[in-house]
Each structure stands twice: as C-alpha cells, then as structure tokens.
Amino acid sequence: MKLSPIIAALRTFCPRFENRVGSVSHYEYLPDCGKLSLPAAYVIPGEDVVGEQRSQTDYWQSLTESFYVVVILNNARNQKGQYPSVDTLNEVRSEIWRALLGWQPEPGCGAINYAGAEEADSNRAEYHYLFKFNTETDINAEDTRHDADRNNLPDLHTVAIDLNEQSSGVNSHLEMKIK
Secondary structure (H helix, E strand, O other): OOOOOHHHHHHHOOOOHHHOEEEOOOOHHHHHHOOEEEEEEEEEEEEEEEEEEEEOOOOOEEEEEEEEEEEEEEEEOOOOOOOHHHHOOOOOOHHHHHHOOOOOOHHHOOOOOOEEEEEEEEOOEEEEEEEEEEEEEEEHHHHHHHHHHHOOOOOOOOOHHHEEEEEOOOOEEEEEEOO
C-alpha cells in the first residue's frame, strides 16, 4: 500500500499538525530524520500478514497491510504544572480517526481499520504515541507472475490431432498425437 495518500489525508484533515506530517521507514530512524516542529505526525509502514492460500486452481490469499501514525506532542509542563499532551491526545486521535477510518486509500484496497494504540516514547520535551491501522485486501491471480506469463503467451490459432486406431476389437487401442 502506498503511504503518500495517507500522509496527504492527514495533512488535509488534521489541521493541528499544520502540514507537519512526514514519513520514515522505521520508528528507530525518527531521531535522525530531521524532526518537524511540534506537534507533528509521521507515517510508518507496518507489517503484512497473509492468510492461507484459499484456492486449489488459482491464486487467492488474504492480505492485511498495517501502517502506523506516530504523533509527537510537546510534553513540557504548562504554567499549571500539567502535561498538556495527556489532554491533547484524545483530540488528536479523533482528528486522525476522521481522516482515515473507513476510507479506501487505493482502488481494490479495503477500508482502513483502527487496530489500537500505545505510548512509544516519552521524555520531558516530547511525547510519542503510536496509532496502529490496517487494511485488508486479497492477492489474486492477476497479481502473480504466473498470470503475467500466461498473458504473454502467443494466441492459439490451430490444433492438429492425428488419430490412429490400432484395432477394432473390444480391447482396441487408440493413439492420438496433438501438434
């Protein structure tokens, strides 16, 4: 699944981030990516989980693709001595849900589902929270190499069959050659 439509949706429907939505390939790379001003969000690819092959005659397998939205909020205490990120987190989650849940980011892709959330990291300056999402789709014969090879075969125009009957009795034997 392409993540650029996810990033675009978050930039459009989550005004709190003021277009500060980026992407990294792994959460561990976040400190080295040139962080955006806070609050910010980063979209990270997740794991793919496949189901069993469901067909004996062609290819048909379920696929659950995951991605994560890491939200980084300011975690410095305010004048009241409170951490504002605690109250803000619920509002951020609502914005992200409105941007993503039930949406199909690509043709043939299932709707986006919420799969949970957890704290990723926290210090005096920043609060990192990881929102998990997934979408379900199927891998079909059209997605495979076998289908591509079959589509590149030349067209079949004629079939020649030579029949040769060995005898005309009850136990007769028939030979056939196909060219």
